[in-house]
Amino acid sequence: MNDASHWSIFLNAALVNNFVLAYFLGICPFFGVSSKLETAVRMGGAVSFVMLVASVCAFLINLLLDAVNAPFLRIISYILVISSTVQLVEMLMKKLSPTTFRAMGIYLPLITTNCAILGLALFQTNRGYSFTQSVVYSLGAGIGFALALVLMAGVREKLELNEVPDLVKGTVAALVVAGILSMGFMGFAGLGR
Amino acid sequence: MNTPELQPQTSAMSMYRAIVGIGAMCALVIVVVFQSTAARIRDNQERFLAAAISEVLPVTEETIAVDVGENGQLEKTSASLPLPVFLAYGSNGDLVGAVLTAEGMGYQDNIRVLYAYSFEKQAIVGFKILDSKETPGLGDRVEIEPHFIANFEALDARLNSSGDALNNAIVTVKQGEKTDPWQIDGITGATITSEALGNILNDSANGWLPILERDAISIDREATP
C-alpha cells in the first residue's frame, strides 16, 4: 500500500517525474508527432485517455493475477488486455462519437504498444497504488505527457521557421529542446511533498 | 486488419489455431523459465537481504521475520512483506537487535531504507538505503556523506515512560547544528532528502519500536508460522 496523497501523486506524475522528460517513456510519439501543434494536442489527448483506460485495466488485472498468484504473466497480460481494451474503446467511440474518433482515433492504435502506457501500468503496480491513486496517477501522467508534447511542439514549430543548421535540423534539435525542457522541469522537483 | 476485403480471408479455424497455439507455447516458455529461475532468484534475494542486514547490524548471525498478528502481538511470519521486519540474533543466540525496512516519499520518489535497532543501546545503530532515485550529486549524498552516515552509529530512539512512543521524535537539523543524540545532522544542499529520511525513520520507529520492545524478547523463535 502507498499512502501518498492524491495531489502529490498527481503533481509527481505530471511535473516532477514527467513521463517523457524524466523517465524517457513515450519518446517515440513524443518526437514523432511533436512537430505540429495540432497533432501534438490530439496525440496528448489520446495518450491521456489511453493511460486512463490502461490504468484501470492494469489495476483489475493485477487483482486477478494476485488472486491466482501468477506474477509472471503480468507483462504479457498487461499488454494484451490493454491493447484489446483500447481496440474495443476505439470501436465504441467510432459508433458513439464519430467526431471524437476522427479527432484522435487514428492515434489510438499507435499508442497501444507504447512504452508510456505499459510503463504507467508497471509503475502503478510497483508502487502499490490503490484504485483511486492509480486513476489519479494516470491522469497526472497523461496530462504531463500532453504538456511536454505541447511545449515541444510550440518550440519545434518556431524552430521550423528559423535557420537551424542542416546537421541539427530534425531529431538533434528535438533532442536538445527536450534536454533543455527536462532541465526546466527540474525546477518542479520537490513539489507536492 | 481494417481492410479484410482486400486480403484473402483466413479461416477462423486457422486464426484460433494460431492464437491458441502460440499462446500455449508462450505459456510453456514462461513457466519453464519461471520454474527454472525461481530458486536462484529467491536465493539471490535472500542473499541480498542478508548482506544488507549484516551491513547494518554486523553482529547478526541469524534473523527471523516478524509481523504483528491478528491479536496485536508480534509473531513470526514467513510471508514476504513489502516492508519486512526482522529480529536479529547474535552468535550465542541472544537477541541483538531488530532490522526494519521503511519507506517514504523523498525528494523525487519513494526512498526505501533498512535500519537496525539495538535493544541494548535503545538506539538506531545502522542504516542503509535500499532504493532511492534522489538527485545524483545532491540527494544521493545521503548514501555517501560520512558525517551523515555517522548519525546512525547511535541515533537515540528511547521510548517514553509509558512505552508507546518515542521519547524524542527523530528530527533532521541543519548541518552542523546537531545538539541532541536523537537529532540527525542534515546535509546542506540535500536538506529535503535528509529531512525525508528523518521523517521515514521517525514514523517507522514510532510505529514499530514500542511493539518490538514489548514482544521481541518473548517471541518463539522456533514457532512455525
Added chain:
Amino acid sequence: MASKEVTSTDEFVKGLWRDNPVFVQVLGMCPALAVSNTAMNALAMGLATTFVLLMSGLSVSLLRGFIPREARIVCYICIIATFVTSVDYLIMALSLELHRALGAFIALIVVNCLILGRAEAFASKNKPGRALLDGLGMGVGFTVALLFIGVVREILGSGSIFGFAVFPDSFQTWTVMVLPSGGFFAMALWLLIVNRIKKKEAETEKAEATA
C-alpha cells in the same frame, strides 16, 4: 525487402552502421536514453534487447507460415512479451543489483518498437537463418549505440567506465550527465556526429560519382 544479392555479412553489418537502429532509424529511444547512464547498464540493456531480438526473430521466422496475417500483431506481441518476461527472470537470477539498475525498463523491452519492427518487416518474410543474422546485427548495432551513449554519460557523470575510475579522485563529476537531460544531450551529441559523418560520406560518394 532484401534483394537477392545481399550476402549474409551485409545482413549483419547493415544494423551496425547503415541502418543503425538508434542513430539512423531513431528506434528504441526510450531504453537508449533511460538506461544508458552507465556503460554497464547500457551493455546489459543492449544484450537483453539483443537476446529478445534474436529469440523473437527466430520464432517469428519459424512460425511465419503458421501465423495468419490478421492475427500477426497479436501473435508477435505475445511472442515478444514471452521472451521479455523470460529475460526479466533470467537477469533477476543472474544479479539482483543489475535488475535494480535496469528497473522497469527490462519489462519495457516489450514495447521497444525496434523488436516489433524487425519482426514485422524482416523476420516474418525471411528464413530463420537470415532472421537471426538480422536480429544479431540490429541487436549489436543497438548495443553499440547504447554503449556509445553510456560511455559518454558515465565518463562525465561518474568519472569512470564500466565502474573503473578513469580520472583521479579529485575529478568533479558532471551530475547532469546521469540525469535525464544528460541523456538527451549525449544522444544529441552522437547524432550530430553521425549526421556529420553521413554527410561527409554522401559528399565523397557524390564526388566519386562525378569524377
Added chain:
Amino acid sequence: MSKLSQYLEIGSSPHVSSGASVDVIMRNVFVALLPVCAFSIYAFGIAAALVLATATLTCVVTEHVICRLNNKPTTIGDWSVAITGLLYGLTLPPDLPLWMVAIGAIFAVAVGKALFGGLGCNAFNPALVGRAFLQAAFPQAMTHWSLPLAADRFTDIPGSVLAFPFAEPAYDAVTAATPLARMKFEAIQAENSELLWGMTSGSAGETCAALIFIGGVYLVARNMMNWRIPVSIMLTVALITWIFMQIDPTVYPRPSFMLFSGGLMLGAVFMATDMVASPITNAGCWLYGFLIGGLVVVIRFWGGMPEGVMYAILLANAVSPHIDSLIQPRVFGTGKGAG
C-alpha cells in the same frame, strides 16, 4: 541634354530609417549591465571579476570559433553574445571555479544559441541554458555562496575559483546562505535595505536589486526593453505573495522580500526580456510575465529549491511560441471594432 549621367541606385521604399540597430540596442543592454557588474566586483572582489571576465570571454570566443568552423562571418560584432556572457556570469555564484564557468559558457553559446541557428533563433535564453546546465551538472558548486564584502576580497582569490580544470573545488571561504535559502529552511527574512543594496550573498549579479532596477529603467527609457514583462512578473509575484501572507504570515514571506531577493530582479529585468525568446505582442508579454511570476512563486513556496526564477523563465520561454500563436494583434478591420 542632361548633366545627370551617373548611375542611380534602386532601393525599395522606405528610403529612410529610424536609425535603430540591433548592435546599438545590444550595446545599450550591455551598458545597462555594467553598474550591476561593478557592484558585483565591489561586493565579491577579485573572484567575481574573474568569473565575469571568464564568462564573457568564453562566450565571445565560443561564438567566434563556431562561426569560423561554419565558414561564416563572425557575429560577435552584434554584441548579443557579449550580453549573453555577461548575464550568464552575473547568475553564477561568485566563487565558482573558472573551469566550470567556461564549460557553462560554451554550453550556453553552442547549445543554447548556435545550435538553434544563432541570433534571433534561440528558443531559450542562452545565458539561462548555460546556467541551468551548470546547476544540473555541478549542484554543489552552484549552491555554494560566499559572503559579500569580505575583508580580504581584493587581496585573496578563493581557492575554489582557481580549482584545477575538472577537479573538485576546495572551498576556503566561509559558506553563507542566500536570503531565499534562509527563508526556506530557517524562516528568516532578510531586511529590504540589505536586499536592495546587495548586502547579502547570492549570485554575482543578483544581490543589488536597486542597481538592476536602475539598469532596467535606463533601457525602458530608451525604448530598448518591453517594460510590461518585468512589471507583470513583479506584480504577479507581489500579488500572490501578499495573498498568501494574509493567510499565514509565519510561513509565507512579505512581498517586498520576494521581489528583492534572489534572482527575481535580474531575471525579470534582463533575462525574461530577451526579445528573441519572449512573446511579441504586448498582451502576450503580460501573459508571459504572469506565467513567470506564478511559476517563481510556486517553485519558491512549494518546490524543493529556494530559488526558481531560472526555471520559470526557461519554461516560459517554451510557452512563448504558444502565447504568440494564441495572442496575435487584432488586425485592423477584423473582429469587433470593424465596420
Added chain:
Amino acid sequence: MLNLARKDSFANGIHPPEMKDETSHLAIRRFPFAPLLIVPLSQHLGKPASSVVRAGQEVSRGQVIAEADGFMSVAMHAPASGIVKKIALAPGIGGNMIESVYIEPHPASSQEVEGGEACDVESATADEIIAAIQSAGIVGLGGAAFPTHVKLKPPEGKTLDTLIINGVECEPYLTTDHRVMLEQTADIFNGIRYLLKATGAGESIIAIEANKSDAAKKLQDECPADLPVSIRVCPVKYPQGAEKMVIQSLLHREIPSGGLPADVGAICVNVATTAEIGRLLPRGHGIQERVITIGGPGIKRKGNYRIPIGTTVRFALDEAGAAKDIARVFLGGPMMGPSVSNLDIPITKGTSGITAFTQAQIDEATGHKHIYPCIHCARCVEACPLFLNPSQLGILAKNEEYDRMVGEFHLMDCFECGACSYVCPSHIPLVQYFRLSKKMVRKLSAAK
C-alpha cells in the same frame, strides 16, 4: 484599444522626421514645358484610356487625346499645344512599358487652355457631376491614382454620410497639399460642393495634420458659411494620410479588412484632387498639369511646382537643379515612393513629388547596413497601423509560406506604408518582402 476612441488619431504608426520646412513656405511656381512630353495612357488604376489622336496630328493644350475605356478608366488631355510625334511604348516606373502619346510642344506654347463643356454645380445632377469628373480625367492625386468618379458612386445598398477631404500629407518632404490648401482655398471649397452633391453626403471634414496649422487657419477663415464643412487638425503621425487611417482618426470608424470606406459610410478624397475638381469642372477643363514637390538634399532649387503631365523626371531634375552626387531618386516621399532607375520616365497624375537623395542620406538610412536576423523586438508590431505582425510575416516570407501569410497573418491587408521597415533595428527590408510575397500570392492564385 482604449486610446483609439479618445484621440483624433489612429493607433500605432511612426514619427519620421518631417523635412517639410524647406519647401512648405515656397509658393507654387509654374514649370516650363519640356521639349518632349510623354503622356502614358495608363496613369490610373483600371483600364488604360484609348487614344483618339494619330501620330503627326496637331493638338492644343487641354484637348482630349484619349477617352475613358469603360467605367474604370478616365480621359487624358494634352498637356501642351504641339504635335503628336508618335504613339508608342514608353518606360514606366517599374521598368514596364506603357502605351504613351509623345507630344512635342510648340516652342512658344501658350498657357491658354482649350475649354470644354462646363459643369455647373447648381444645375448638374449627381450623375452628371460624376461623368464630368471622369471626362476631366481626375484621379486621386495623393498617389494612388484611383479614378475619383468610381469612388463617388457607392456600391449598391451603401450610403455615404461623411466626405473626408484628406489634407494630411504625412509623407516627409512633400508639401504640395499644404501649398494647394494655402493657395487654392476657394477651389477646395468649390470642389467640396461638387463632391457633396455627387455623393449625397451630409457633411464634410477637412483633415489636416498639426504641422500645417497655417493652412488649417486659412481654410477655417475662408470657409463659406453655407457649406457643411468642418476642419479637424490631427496630431502628426505617419501614415495618417492613408484612407483607413484618416477615417479612423476622424470618425473612429474601422474599415473592415478587404473593405472600402463606403462600408463605414465615408468617402475620402485627397485635398489636391478636390481643388482640381473645384478648379476644372466649372470651366470644363481636364487635368493637364499637377502640383508636385521637388525636394530632398540632392536638389538645389527645391520647391513646389505646377508641372505639365508627361514631363520627364530628367527634365524636372535639370530644371530644379540636381546636385552632382545624387544617388537615388524616387517619386513621392521617402516612405512609399518607388525609386527610379531610368530618368526618362514621365511624371503622371499620381506623382506627388520627386525626391532626390545623395549617398550620404542613403548610407545614413537604409543604405548598405548589415541585415541582422529578426530579434523579435516587436517594434514593427508597434509601428504597423493595421496591427499586422510584420516580424512573423517577414519570417514566413523568408520561408515562402505564402498560404500562412495570407490566411493567418492577413498579408493582403498590408498597404506597404513602410513603417515596419523604418523602425526595424535589424534593417530587414520587410516591405520589399511583402511586396514580393503579394506578387507571388497573386501569381500562385492566378495559376490555380
